[in-house]
Amino acid sequence: MMLVVSEPVLRCVGLCKRYDDRVVVDHVGFEIGPGETYGLLGPNGAGKTTTISMVCGLLRGDGGEVVVAGHPLRGEGREVKRHLGYVPQEVALYPDLTAAENLRFFGRLQGLSGGALAARVAASLELVGLADRAGDKVETYSGGMKRRVNIAAGLLHQPRLLVLDEPTVGVDPQSRNAILDAVAGLGAEGMAVLYTTHYMEEAERLCDRIGILDEGRLVAEGTRRQLVERIGRRDRVRLDTAEGRDRLAAAVRAVTGVAEVTERDGGLDLLVDGARSLLPHLFEAAERAHIAVTSVQVEEPDLEAVFLHLTGRALRDT
């Protein structure tokens, strides 16, 4: 059997940035593979924007290395930028130009022209659901629509790496969902995505792996599961049944991964490792015992708890 290891689309090693005596990014390093969505999660001021500014070549770091699609930023900056799409935190568009004019302008800067440019503008607007408003000035758009065009401008040249800096800040729930769906689709199509956010839910929903950034340091990195396991917390599963509670308890105790079973309020409280993957086995055990489960509740330790554990502060309070 041959093991295929794909080259990372983005590799950051030891990124550092300081302003006078204040260190804002302290030896941050991570990699993102093709089709992978990597979330940089941290509170405001953690160094997320500074980090991605260095990744995009907008800010010269004091140390470290950035390599995109095999090209080092230092020395091959222009080649790096050909493979990189940048979606800044603010709506970086010209309000007095139409969406299509904005995209054509940024597309030309990416080297697109003629029919290819027109096709990419149309496709990008289609992707964010604004094809029918292409001829309207951006200043007439809602905040959520502007955000979507903002993302489309980063996708025009079909980059291998898309960098999004908190793209849903100040966006209504409907537009937020549309943005998150679009980003999820990009990852599924093989694009590497670097996504910064201070919204825990977005990181959990979108990201294959998450790096937790605090005061300029990458304090933890991994999949959501790996991060949660770092703090030693288990998932809590609540099973309710109309009858046969004792038999159900005995049946689920035998399932591998169930650490603890407690009878409470007519139901069972289970502490398990990996509730999502364990649920089918729990149902199989109940079926074998001829017990009908009437309701199920799953409580998983979230990234908020991880952040609290790692930094001593709540993510939302910082």
Added chain:
Amino acid sequence: MSAVWVVAGKDLRQRIRDRSALMAGVVAPLALAGLISLAFGRGEVGFDARVAVVDLDGGPAARAFVDDVLGAPELTDVLWVRPVATEADAERLARDGDVDAALVVPPGFTTALGGPTPLDLAVIRAAGSPLAGDVLAALAEGFAARLEGARIGVAAAAGALGTGDPADLGRLQAAALAQPVAVAVAEEGVTAEPPSAGTIFAPAMAVFFVWFVAGLGAQAFLTERQQGTLARMLAAPVAARAVLGGKALATFTLCCCTLAVMVVASTLVLGADWGNPLGVAVLVATLAASVTAVTALVLTVARTRQQVALGMAIVTFGFALLGGNFVNLSGAPPLLQSLALLTPNGWALRGFSDLAADGGGLATVSSPVAAIAAFGVLAAAATLARAGRWRT
């Protein structure tokens, strides 16, 4: 397409859609120049003066001044000469505002010309008309210089003839004074065809307002920095200098267009005479480039929108005040005229004035163009030295 052209094209499209550029670049300077022209009436710079003349000498030299100089055909529409009998009468007329100035030819003026100490012509100035006094004094000085030349010529001729006979000297002097007297002072501007108000004020307003147009470009640059579009441009595979070059090209183009539109519009509407088109074009392009470079320098020095606005205001009004955009410096003290040449505005106005006055071409504006270009080169060099601050 080069990124420079892409950025410049986008900027120009935005500026054209933004009517403030049209207002600052065309409507405002044209309106202001038009208003000033109206203030001077019939679109021309009018000057005339009522002068009193007291001839206490009665000799041929005095008559030559009164008849040939003050009575020259070129001055008939400018000077209204009123003979009066006594110096006291002249002083009273000037004091009462009945004349704008008076000139007194002292007794013995003609006779004294042959002696070692010629007598001076006296000018009485009315309080409310200093310019008339200046004009009369200039005419008198020119005439005195002419007489001094004749006196030296007579002395030289007497030496050559080897005669010291007073009778011979008297004949020579009489012959010299009998020659027609040229109106030397008049040729320095008073009797020349007066420039129209448009010719004077259209360049002044165009040069003044072109700084506002450049200021709009500076504001647009700051807006790009604040709204993140500058960062987005720099995240594209283009050199930072291409982005900045494109923005500079857009500002330069707008400045050129503003000046060009002012040239055409003021010619058609105000009757301004700008002179040789090639000379005007070169001067316009050089000034636009220099204004762009100075504006870029302000951008590298200032950090905030307020600082940029303040910096551009200081540059715009400072250069306009010193350069003579608000006041015609042709009659100003030499110090002010020298200070004007410390600004591109002063050199530009001198260039436009020279082009309109003598109908010359490129040679006429070579010095102004070189001076304005030097401003631009210095500003551009300083800008490049500080360009590191133009990062996002």
